[in-house]
Amino acid sequence: MQQTWRALCSSPLSRPAVFGVFFLWGALISGASVQGVLLPLGVAALAATPSGMLLPTAAGVMAALLLYGGLQGIRYSAACAVLVAVRLLFKESRSLRSLFWFEPLLAGTVTLSTGLAMLLSGDGDLMFGLESVAAALCAALFKQAAEALLVLRAGGQPAEGRRWALTATLCLTGYAGTSLLFGATLQGAVLAALALLALARTGRAEPAQKSEPPPLPSPAVQFKLERTAEVLRELTDRLKSGQSFLPITAVFAPTIETLCRGCARSPLCWDADYNTMADALNNMGVTLSRRRQLQEGDLPEAFTQRCDKPGSFVDSVNAEAAMYDLTRRFRDESLGESAFLREQYKCFSLVLGDLGEDLATPEQSDAAVVELVDTYLKEKGDKPVSVSAGYGKHGKLRISCKTREKPELSGIASLVQQSCNCRLAEPELWRSESGWHMILSEAENFAVSLDRYISPLPGERMAGDAVRDFRTDDMKYILALSDGMGAGRAASCKSRLAVDYLEKLMQAGLRRESATQVLNAALMVGPEPEVFATLDVVVLDLYSGDLEFVKAGAAPSFILRGRELTRVDSHSMPAGVLPVLEPEIHRSSAQPGDSIILLSDGLLPPGQSEQPLCEFILSFDRKRGSLARAMVNFCKKLYQNQPGDDMTAVVLDIRKA
Template sequence: MQAARETEQRQKIPAGKRGFFMLKVLKTDVSHPFAAALMPRAAVRPALRQGSAFLAGFLGGWAVLYGALMPFGLGLTLGFAEDCFAAGAAGALLGLLLHGFGALSLDSLCLLCAVGAAVAARWLWPGRFRPAALAGCGALGLGAVCFAFGPTGGGVDLLLTCGADALLAAALGFALRRFPPETPGVGMLLVAAGAAAALGSVSLGLLCLGVAVCAAVELALCCRGQPTAALAYCAVTGAALCAADPSLGPAAAGLSCASAAGALLAPGRRIEAFAAYAGGCVAGVLCVQPPGNAFSLLLSAGAGLAAAALLPKDWLAPVPAPEAAAPEERPRFSAAATRLEAVAESLSSLAETVNEVYDALPHRCESFRWVIDNTHDSLCFNCGRRECCWKQEYAATLDGMNALRPILEQNGHLETSDLPGALSRCIHPAALCAAANKSFALYRSRKEARVHAEAMRTALTEQYSAVADALGVLSEQLGRPGNPEPYKSGRVADFFSSLGTPPLECAVSLDDLGRTRAAVTLPRTRFAAAELSALAQEVGRLCRRTFEPPQVLSCKGMTTLLFSEKPALRAVFGFAASAARGTISGDAVQQFCSPAAAQMILCDGMGTGRPAAVDGNLAAELTARLLKAGFTAELAARLVNVALALKSDEESGATLDLISVDLYTGTARLFKAGAAPGFLVHGGRARPVGDASLPIGILGGVNGQSRVVHLAAGDYAVLVSDGLLVDGTGWVLKQLELSAAAADPPEQLAKALVETARTRAEATGRPDDITAAVLRLESCGR
């Protein structure tokens, strides 16, 4: 049913201008309780956005700067988002038409044509600024040329005016694209400047509407405890008022003094902010304007204060300031990071506590003296000769009991004929042997149990410590998600909203190396491979990067898409293997690429045949899963060591040899635990890497070695099992250099190494499992 619904919905989607990526409309489960709560807001929000865009466009079309320039209408049309630029253009056209009241100037006619051309270009090339800017400004310039040299005779003044309008409109549109007006910042200030310029030219008797509105907004910002926003708004709107009408200069100066007084003296305090703002306004106006001409300006500012006083108290409530992060630490952006860190500390503390308690507890049955004491308590304590044997002849009796230890350890039991001469005086020899045998058997079983319990405790605490370290690494990664890019995050969120489902979360950030990453969380959705590729192309275009198809993570009704930049390198893998006997090899290989790195693992189980194959495959599979989950090589080795140690009662072990290559930088990290030397071919020269160490699964901890090297395109990394090095490393180095010079594929190189090693091993009569895993880096066109 789900597949049928998806097929039917795909058939209903028209092939629009973005046809290659509009492959699927994301679906939301409307039965979910959150979906029902958000549906009214989702229905009202587009209408509010378009209504606001229409009003802003109308004010921008009405606004005139310095008596001749009208750039706001065209600039808003170029800068508004895709869902509301048409409404803004309609408002701008209406403002231009009404401003002339039927007597349109030549400049207004040119602007009407320019707005229409910009709208047409935005419909033809959605989401692209340059075609719309060229169309709008080009139409404005062409109209100016036609009118300037036509019969109407606009002259050079018209050319200069339209040229200035075109430049200002293009700059305004670009700024609005870079800083959307929906969020506080430059974009919102530019729209406010257009509104102030439009309202500054509207007078109702002695009341100037622009001054009143500016005063109300500035006072509201002061009451809300946002002094920076109030001062920035005052500076921008004051300049717009002066540009709209030079006679409003004293009003702008008075509002500037008022905003400074309210923002600096009483931010966030309603009554005090009103008093400081009013006093600063009166002082500013009177210092600039003669008292006889100040009445109109003070009346307008007073109307703004009255309007602010009538606003709901919630609108004037102070905004809580964000908590400042400690200077020595970067802020934590996720509560999950803190929780993971707390869990990591708890697990680490648990491991330390278990070890401390074990060390503090008394340990019984640790020496043969316990066998002697138990034999005394079970037999000699009730014997009539106890006083003679254990007091008068204590030294001889104790020497005789100690003499029983080698006999019991060798034979496992004691016969009456085995009693030494010091114990020949015992009147119950058979009972003494039985009591000693029972005590020694109990001693040996308890000793074995203690050894097994100590191994289990060591494995448990080692596992707790390794998981704690892994959680600590993940916590640090979550706590440092990189530098956020809100503008790109908004563009990506708008794109997914246009497909039918607004994302639950959307974050685009730059990591420490300057790579762009994007994480988009959606309601549970399935994607085909072609759809993921199309999404990667479109998200990459929005972020101005080249993205790989995203990694898809699904959990609890949500799907997260992780986009990462296309790396500079790509890995080509190859391997070959030959079993010592039969078809079962104890060597296991894992080769794969994570979103940012190429991973290659080689594990050699101890011995040959099926038991070695079980250990080798278990170690390789567990290591691969842990690396894919984000564990480092050292932590993965510790956890695999525990798994091998607890796999069975028999001793298990395997070598661990892995290499992880960062496909962005070429940095390679090698980790070896008991593995044979590996080989690197860099610049055509081969060299071995790795020293002797112990395999995993044998000791309580891991005795591994790590190394970091740098590789480039054309280099090889080769991991081999010890069976391939039966004749040393000399011939391997020569073969690698010859193959690198010929640029042999990794599969071909691996087969050549294994076949040559098999021939040499048969000649020496020392067969063993032989495996070679090869990784070659190639340049990846971006």
């Protein structure tokens, strides 16, 4: 019903004129009676009246009832007073008003309660039961009639049921008006019956093709289709362009860690001339890729001049290369062509399933908001391609719009907030090949702040860890930490690909399950397929506070609530290892004041006791600065400033919005 109020406010009539129309209608409809018995139409009218027109309608209804007088007039006046108070109390609850039965239940309950009170006082009779049913039915009738008016105003053709509701409402109004004019109920009834026959005949004369057409797919679903297609095309292009090469870091890093870190000559080679040593490793990598084995004679002169253990170095590198080949063969055998094709079809079925679910369960649309935004854009000289507005499962407003020119976000947001009496979140705007896309969503109930710190492995310019946080269209906040196998460039490329396309796939509208499976398939066939990546994902519903941890090969995480730390573990394989990704899922419920802590395995390696780090977290004063940086520095000292991997710590603080 709130939609009708917005549509009327955008009509050419001035605000006082609209108030006057509702005042007169309330006064007229509440005076309808049968053989001197007052009908509860005034109560039904107040139950179904839009919130913005509640007071003028109530004034008309109350004035007519007081003029009517008698016990019935007093009783219905009391019922209307209670009903107005309840309506004002639930004014902000759009989730209740979106339910079809809310207004009828309200009208019937109020009529029943006042009738029962009159009966107990000795002034009433048992007719109040029938009057309560009549009030509920009339409230449902008026609500459907208002929806029919809204569709007609938008240029559409209402469904048959709504057309009959509008016809019946007009007849009831005519019945009340003609009774008042002619001073006789019988004359009014005859005239109303004639009007009913005329309108019904008009309705039967309409050709079949004028009926309401089947609903088209929502523009929001169209947005999702376009965005999903764009992301999948981009991912395909990236996988095609990437060339698989020998992951030098994965083969040489363990040897360097074992032989070079504790060597007395390390300050003369790696610390003093890192670039020369890195070039030497690249040359050795070319030879190793060609022959799959390294010999002492293959070591560059710049390397042998500095290294006093060339034999041990060659043996260690060959052992790591053999392990690398064994891992790759295991992956290839476990994958196989048929398994890979099955996984491809599964990914496509998941994508189509997500889109089909949206088509099967569309949002409850709000035609008045659509018309409001559409009119505003046209007034600004930009004819929109498509506009949709509706309420999701949380009863929160969401508007999707596609335009040819860049829209004026501030003006649209201000208009919607004033018209809908709601607070909006930060709008989303992006550009595609087909135009500009905008999404406005009602403001969330939870807010977050992020603290992160990444420290590359000593001697590496790039960290193999990547962190990404983003918000989806349905107001879910996603925090993702990915740790590529090893360190350096290859690990960095893999982890960045993981978080980049997890974000793009989920922002395109895919659900978490589908996005992770598509990503897993991409990691298996993309650049550096032998380099895996862990996934540590937190999904927070900013409306409800529902919390979900998705972990694939990731280090433990923690929930800090007050002085209590809760550990969240994972024993699953990383992404890109097996055809089917089976991450571990942990669900919880967030509370304001909670902190979510994600770590890479550089801070908490397998087998390492968590107690020192947990004690440090609980004792750390957040007023001293960044907890993420402090955890990394603490673990560096704990491992005597010789960490074996990149170190990344992420702290997500949750508060009430």
